[in-house]
Amino acid sequence: xxxxxxxxxxxxxxxxxxxxxxxxxxxxxxxxxxxxxxxxxxxxxxxxxxxxxxxxxxxxxxxxxxxxxxxxxxxxxxxxxxxxxxxxxxxxxxxxxxxxxxxxxxxxxxxxxxxxxxxxxxxxxxxxxxxxxxxxxxxxxxxxxxxxxxxxxxxxxxxxxxxxxxxxxxxxxxxxxxxxxxxxxxxxxxxxxxxxxxxxxxxxxxxxxxxxxxxxxxxxxxxxxxxxxxxxxxxxxxxxxxxxxxxxxxxxxxxxxxxxxxxxxxxxxxxxxxxxxxxxxxxxxxxxxxxxxxxxxxxxxxxxxxxxxxxxxxxxxxxxxxxxxxxxxxxxxxxxxxxxxxxxxxxxxxxxxxxxxxxxxxxxxxxxxxxxxxxxxxxxxxxxxxxxxxxxxxxxxxxxxxxxxxxxxxxxxxxxxxxxxxxxxxxxxxxxxxxxxxxxxxxxxxxxxxxxxxxxxxxx
Numbered sequence: 001x002x003x004x005x006x007x008x009x010x011x012x013x014x015x016x017x018x019x020x021x022x023x024x025x026x027x028x029x030x031x032x033x034x035x036x037x038x039x040x041x042x043x044x045x046x047x048x049x050x051x052x053x054x055x056x057x058x059x060x061x062x063x064x065x066x067x068x069x070x071x072x073x074x075x076x077x078x079x080x081x082x083x084x085x086x087x088x089x090x091x092x093x094x095x096x097x098x099x100x101x102x103x104x105x106x107x108x109x110x111x112x113x114x115x116x117x118x119x120x121x122x123x124x125x126x127x128x129x130x131x132x133x134x135x136x137x138x139x140x141x142x143x144x145x146x147x148x149x150x151x152x153x154x155x156x157x158x159x160x161x162x163x164x165x166x167x168x169x170x171x172x173x174x175x176x177x178x179x180x181x182x183x184x185x186x187x188x189x190x191x192x193x194x195x196x197x198x199x200x201x202x203x204x205x206x207x208x209x210x211x212x213x214x215x216x217x218x219x220x221x222x223x224x225x226x227x228x229x230x231x232x233x234x235x236x237x238x239x240x241x242x243x244x245x246x247x248x249x250x251x252x253x254x255x256x257x258x259x260x261x262x263x264x265x266x267x268x269x270x271x272x273x274x275x276x277x278x279x280x281x282x283x284x285x286x287x288x289x290x291x292x293x294x295x296x297x298x299x300x301x302x303x304x305x306x307x308x309x310x311x312x313x314x315x316x317x318x319x320x321x322x323x324x325x326x327x328x329x330x331x332x333x334x335x336x337x338x339x340x341x342x343x344x345x346x347x348x349x350x351x352x353x354x355x356x357x358x359x360x361x362x363x364x365x366x367x368x369x370x371x372x373x374x375x376x377x378x379x380x381x382x383x384x385x386x387x388x389x390x391x392x393x394x395x396x397x398x399x400x401x402x403x404x405x406x407x408x409x410x411x412x413x414x415x416x417x418x419x420x421x422x423x424x425x426x427x428x429x430x431x432x433x434x435x436x437x438x439x440x441x442x443x444x445x446x447x448x449x450x451x452x453x454x455x456x457x458x459x460x
Contacts (some may be wrong), residue, residue, distance in 0.1 A: 047361075091103070
């Protein structure tokens with residue numbers, strides 16, 4: 001057995017709390033995940049870096065706020081999904097520490113240009129697609145630098161097969177495997193045999209029935225991955241993590257998802273209410289490395305995982321990289337936390353607008369600036385072009401047409417919530433806490449100015 005643990009980081013796509021069987025009040029079924037949660041460490045205040053996927057993934061892979069990395073939107077065709085070439089990824093650093101690195105699934109951190117390909121960003125192996133979504137049966141897939149069309153195998157199963165084979169091949173050396181399922185992201189497609197338990201009740205729309213069935217199929221894939229670890233005799237030396245990139249999709253795509261359960265969190269994918277950024281995380285690391293059958297209610301952020309996983313591997317990040325996250329390995333092992341971090345979020349379409357869809361958290365307090373519709377708007381023509389890029393997946397250059405001008409009106413006032421007393425963000429306390437609002441607003445503005453100054457130094 002190698003002294004360095006294998007690391008398997010599994011990421012679902014748009015999977016919220018209510019998509020987990022144990023949190024869904026009986027609506028859906030994920031027995032493998034439920035068992036993993038009961039046996040491992042479940043983080044109850046775990047946050048993505050963004051309410052949408054490309055920026056979220058950038059924060060996860062770099063340990064830095066998405067704005068600093070240049071990945072500020074989901075628009076492949078504009079190149080706004082790209083992690084800047086100057087950034088160092090978790091895969092880069094683990095490879096330098098002696099790991100064989102592999103990725104399976106959805107990349108969405110640079111869909112166009114070979115310089116942004118996963119093989120150029122630290123991954124020795126990559127099988128998957130590079131854009132924001134793919135058809136589950138007939139999309140285009142990269143096998144490292146070779147592009148092939150999927151010949152009808154359900155994509156979740158294909159990614160599981162690939163992950164299991166990777167584990168078999170690399171069992172004798174330390175490896176980092178990033179399994180980035182695209183389930184349950186649109187388009188909502190699933191093998192017919194998974195649908196019966198949900199459509200037979202008449203309780204859900206077809207879209208939500210399909211989403212729950214997609215999650216069940218992914219849960220079967222997780223079971224196969226865990227069984228592969230056990231079969232290869234490396235279970236005791238393998239750190240497994242499962243989370244989602246952001247909250248669930250309840251609007252858009254032309255599908256009726258309004259009855260999709262989200263554990264009563266306010267908001268959904270795309271907004272910085274808890275329902276958009278607060279996502280489950282479960283961790284299992286046997287052999288005395290980390291106690292299981294526990295919950296941790298400390299705030300943890302996507303940017304914390306790069307320094308934490310490096311520490312688990314016995315490595316340190318380079319001193320010349322400014323990380324926004326912190327090493328939480330001692331916390332995960334049950335020690336008292338020595339810091340009281342503040343965390344920040346902001347996302348809108350195109351150029352970032354601080355006054356729209358931004359938030360900060362300081363202890364139990366959360367300041368939130370609601371979204372401004374004009375800043376969130378994606379013009380129809382640009383949306384159609386982005387869909388074309390995503391569906392074809394083989395363009396060689398980004399779109400350089402000018403973006404449509406827009407007018408941002410006067411923003412609504414900020415909101416203030418105490419999540420300890422009001423986790424569902426029902427009671428705005430801004431009027432009763434003007435000094436706190438002013439102080440947190442200044443902190444949010446200072447953060448935004450710093451990360452935007454970083455972004456504006458990016459050259460490619």
